[in-house]
Amino acid sequence: xxxxxxxxxxxxxxxxxxxxVFSIAVTLLSEATGTGLIxxxxxxxxxxxxxxxxxxxxxxxxxxxxxxxSLGHFAFFGLGGxxxxxxxxxxxxxxxxxxxxxxxxxxxTDKEVVDAIASQIFGVVGASEFPLIWSFAxxxxxxxxMVVLVPGLLALxxxxxxxxxxxxxxxxxxxxxxxxxxxxxxxxxxxxxLRGNNGLSGLQNIPGxxxxxxxxxxxxxxxxxxxxxxxxxxxxAWVVSxxxxxxxxxxxxxxxxxxxxxxxxxxxKLFVFxxxxxxxxxxxxxxxxxxxxxxxxxxxxxxxxxLAVWVAIGGRGRLYGAVxxxxxxxxxxxxFTGGSAPAVNLGFYTINWTDWWLVLLGVSFVAVTxxxxxxxxxLFDLIVLKPVADRQGDYGPDKGAWRKEEGEP
Amino acid sequence: MSTLLxxxxxxxxxxxxxxxxxxxxxxxQAELRAVIGPNGAGKTTxxxxxxxxxxxxxxxxxxxxxxxxxxxxxxxxxxxxxxxxKFQKPTVFEAQTVRENLxxxxxxxxxxxxxxxxxxxxxxAARIDEIAEEIGLTDDLPRRAxxxxxxxxxxxxxxxxxxxxxxxxxxxxPAAGMTPAEREHTTALLVRAAQTRAVVVVEHDMxxxxxLNCKVTVLHEGSVLAEGSLDHVTKNQDVIDVYLGR
Numbered sequence: 001x002x003x004x005x006x007x008x009x010x011x012x013x014x015x016x017x018x019x020x021v022f023s024i025a026v027t028l029l030s031e032a033t034g035t036g037l038i039x040x041x042x043x044x045x046x047x048x049x050x051x052x053x054x055x056x057x058x059x060x061x062x063x064x065x066x067x068x069x070s071l072g073h074f075a076f077f078g079l080g081g082x083x084x085x086x087x088x089x090x091x092x093x094x095x096x097x098x099x100x101x102x103x104x105x106x107x108x109t110d111k112e113v114v115d116a117i118a119s120q121i122f123g124v125v126g127a128s129e130f131p132l133i134w135s136f137a138x139x140x141x142x143x144x145x146m147v148v149l150v151p152g153l154l155a156l157x158x159x160x161x162x163x164x165x166x167x168x169x170x171x172x173x174x175x176x177x178x179x180x181x182x183x184x185x186x187x188x189x190x191x192x193x194l195r196g197n198n199g200l201s202g203l204q205n206i207p208g209x210x211x212x213x214x215x216x217x218x219x220x221x222x223x224x225x226x227x228x229x230x231x232x233x234x235x236x237a238w239v240v241s242x243x244x245x246x247x248x249x250x251x252x253x254x255x256x257x258x259x260x261x262x263x264x265x266x267x268x269k270l271f272v273f274x275x276x277x278x279x280x281x282x283x284x285x286x287x288x289x290x291x292x293x294x295x296x297x298x299x300x301x302x303x304x305x306x307l308a309v310w311v312a313i314g315g316r317g318r319l320y321g322a323v324x325x326x327x328x329x330x331x332x333x334x335x336f337t338g339g340s341a342p343a344v345n346l347g348f349y350t351i352n353w354t355d356w357w358l359v360l361l362g363v364s365f366v367a368v369t370x371x372x373x374x375x376x377x378x379l380f381d382l383i384v385l386k387p388v389a390d391r392q393g394d395y396g397p398d399k400g401a402w403r404k405e406e407g408e409p
Numbered sequence: 410m411s412t413l414l415x416x417x418x419x420x421x422x423x424x425x426x427x428x429x430x431x432x433x434x435x436x437x438q439a440e441l442r443a444v445i446g447p448n449g450a451g452k453t454t455x456x457x458x459x460x461x462x463x464x465x466x467x468x469x470x471x472x473x474x475x476x477x478x479x480x481x482x483x484x485x486x487x488x489x490x491x492x493x494x495k496f497q498k499p500t501v502f503e504a505q506t507v508r509e510n511l512x513x514x515x516x517x518x519x520x521x522x523x524x525x526x527x528x529x530x531x532x533x534a535a536r537i538d539e540i541a542e543e544i545g546l547t548d549d550l551p552r553r554a555x556x557x558x559x560x561x562x563x564x565x566x567x568x569x570x571x572x573x574x575x576x577x578x579x580x581x582x583p584a585a586g587m588t589p590a591e592r593e594h595t596t597a598l599l600v601r602a603a604q605t606r607a608v609v610v611v612e613h614d615m616x617x618x619x620x621l622n623c624k625v626t627v628l629h630e631g632s633v634l635a636e637g638s639l640d641h642v643t644k645n646q647d648v649i650d651v652y653l654g655r
Contacts, residue, residue: 243527246509250502257500260460261573262488262519271521 005238012237015320016230023226030222032215040215044290045334047222049327051287052310054229056326057236057319058276058283059307064316065240066272067252069169071304072176073280075183076151078299080281081288082187083150085200086134087143088289091207093117094138124198131193147285148278155277156270163266163273168255177301187296199295203288218290225286229323232279236319239275248272309361313368314375321377328376333357411474413438413607414459414577419468420631421454428454429465430631436577441603443618443639444611446628447652452611453497455628456579460494461487473576489519493575497582499562503555507546507565510554511537514569536572544568545594560591567598578608584617596620615639627652 006013028034030043038046055077062068097116101108108116119128136142162175190196206217240248247268250258255265288294307326314325335341336357344351353360368375414436421429429451436442446452457463459470461484470479472490479487488494501510515533517523541547544564549557554565563583570578580599584592599621602608612618618625618639625642627634629652635645642648 239525243512244521244525246502246505246513247524249504250513253502253504254500256462256484257496257502259484260488260494261514261569262485263524264483264485264519267521268524271525 005241009237009241011318011320012234015233015323019226019230019233023223026222027219030215030219032213032219040218043215043218043222045331047218047225047290048287049330050222050225050229051283051290052330053323053326054225054232054283054286055280055307056310056314056322057229057232058279059311060314060316060319060322061236061240061248062272062276063308063311064318064322065245065252066248066269067255068269068273069173069308070176070273070276071173071301071308072180073277073307074303075180075299076155076277076280077284077287077303078183078294078296079151079154080147080284081291081294081298082194082200083143083146083281084285085203085288085294086137086146086194087140088203088205088207089121089200090117090134090137091140092202092205093120095207096120122195125190125196127191133193144285147281151281152274152278155274159270159273160266163269166266177304180299180304181301184296184299184301187299197295197297199293199298200288201293203294204290204292206289221286221290225290228282228286232283233319233323235279239272240319309365312365312375315377316375318377318380320380321375324376329361333361336360411438412436413440413473415469415471416455416459417469417471419458419465419470421451421458421463421465428631429458432468432628432632434626434633436607436609438576438607439603439605440607441600441621441623442607442609443621443623443625444609444628445613445615445618445625445652446634449630450628451631452628453581454631456494456581456609456611459487459577459579460484460492485519488573488575491574491576492579493570493573493577494579495566495570495581495583497585499559499566501554501557501562501565501569503553505554506551507541507554507557508537508550510565510569511540511550511572514572516572516574540568540572543571544598560587563587563591563595564598567595571602576606578602578606580608580610582612583610584612584614592617593620 026038026043026046029037031038031040055073059070059073062070062073094113094117097113097120098108101113101116114130115128118130122128122130130137136146158176158179162172167175186192187194188197194200204214204217206212209217239245247258247263251263251265251268259265306329310325310329311322312325313329314323315321336353339354341353341357343353372378374381412435414434416435417433419429419432420427432451432455434455444452444455454463458465459479461479461482464480471477472479472492477490479490479492482490502513505513512529512533515536517527517533537550538547541550544567546557546561546565546568549561554562557565563586567580567583570580583595583599587595596617599608599610603623610618610621612621622639624637625639626636627642627645627648629647634651635642635648
């Protein structure tokens with residue numbers, strides 16, 4: 001009856017084990033802390049992949065468990081990235097500015113320093129003053145709070161408006177897509193205060209750590225991403241197990257019935273939507289310092305659609321499925337689009353994977369949806385022995401089937 | 410007998426069609442009531458109005474000792490007030506076990522954070538066993554609800570109603586698709602439930618209604634045609650004309 005959380009969810013233990021083995025292996029093979037078999041740029045790719053796995057499990061909870069096909073979760077991911085990027089740019093530019101002004105005849109005033117930072121950052125869009133949204137950029141603590149607060153509030157307000165008017169299904173998907181599109185179009189403008197389509201760059205340079213080589217920074221971020229993924233996995237496994245999971249899955253399967261049981265469905269959806277948005281934002285805040293640059297194209301609707309594709313291919317409704325899908329498809333995608341995949345010569349036509357990868361991905365997505373609805377994660381069902389159906393009641397669901405009393409003893 | 414639910418002067422129109430027409434019904438604290446009527450008489454719409462699924466154009470629905478109006482409440486608020494509903498088609502959560510279905514219905518705080526930090530207790534487990542016993546599904550607790558037979562699903566849904574511990578049970582065609590033995594079981598269950606709370610049964614099947622042995626309300630074209638014992642209403646000429654005569 002009161003079995004422990006791990007006993008009821010053995011996949012959590014297996015996942016944490018696999019993640020630890022993987023992280024240690026990468027550490028031992030990296031340039032900074034190991035043999036150097038894995039290049040620093042590939043460590044960064046792996047670290048970024050872990051962040052994508054984290055947003056994928058968030059997507060799985062909101063879609064696979066709660067049935068809300070959100071096509072806007074990359075907006076939260078991007079906002080998390082912008083929030084941390086603002087501090088990274090500000091603090092690094094400040095160091096450079098202070099250094100260059102140190103040689104001036106008169107010591108610079110605070111205002112001069114701030115103005116110099118602003119013209120450095122915004123020169124590219126023809127502005128030289130900090131917009132209001134940069135008010136907290138000088139402080140790491142405040143900006144870290146923004147990582148959680150801004151996407152969290154956006155999700156809360158958006159979700160409240162959408163769920164309260166009982167928008168469901170494909171209409172909700174379109175609405176979330178409109179949200180992310182609107183946000184990305186807004187950010188594309190030069191006067192949005194976030195450098196328009198230039199985005200924020202140089203994020204891989206951590207202020208004050210100029211002396212530390214990128215190989216070390218990359219492994220540190222890799223570990224931070226791994227820990228975040230582990231913690232996120234346990235958090236979501238806890239949320240979707242037990243009674244909360246029961247109610248969430250019930251909402252997915254028959255939301256009006258849940259209402260008649262006395263549950264306020266909208267509050268539950270809002271809870272799941274906001275929680276997953278916050279986790280997506282944290283994933284973004286870890287991703288972009290590894291990517292080095294963030295621009296509005298990152299939160300275009302297509303990114304969120306990819307997210308849904310990863311989760312569908314990996315297997316909806318199981319957290320490890322989402323991780324597998326995100327890792328597998330995104331790594332495969334960078335292999336194909338990076339030009340490392342060998343071209344296939346058909347004699348009359350040569351298939352260049354950089355052009356054909358999207359077609360392959362689309363076909364795989366359709367094939368998985370049609371033929372393997374459980375996705376890659378479904379393969380685990382073949383390994384794990386399922387308990388044999390407990391036939392203690394009637395012999396079948398049909399009316400004509402034997403009742404329990406009629407059966408053999 | 411004091412009144413638990415008072416529906417007065419309620420009308421609903423769907424695209425010009427008057428589904429409910431100046432309907433007034435009152436249900437007592439511990440009462441078993443059967444609502445019968447031909448197809449399209451407004452039986453299901455009547456339940457929709459009480460449970461908040463449909464908002465009436467005019468009229469009042471007053472609930473309980475504090476005389477609250479149900480019209481201002483959402484479906485989930487009404488359910489929390491103590492009105493439980495069983496649908497015509499059994500709607501249980503098929504992907505989840507019988508135990509999970511019952512646990513979800515069990516009377517407990519319904520807020521997201523209450524549920525998130527909910528811990529199973531000996532008392533709730535005992536209550537689930539008790540309900541399972543009552544609906545004859547003790548052995549089936551670990552089974553997926555989707556694997557149950559049609560009749561068992563009906564019972565599970567009745568069990569979920571009992572778990573909610575409502576003051577008023579609205580039951581839509583509970584005996585549909587059941588074998589004679591299952592019907593008898595269902596009748597006994599409803600009669601027992603009605604000893605401590607109000608039970609309103611919507612039913613087509615006169616035989617089943619006779620076995621319930623309770624006050625009957627006949628609906629026709631969205632309003633009450635006759636009310637009384639089954640024998641009384643079946644002798645009513647209007648009832649014979651619109652319903653039984655055909």
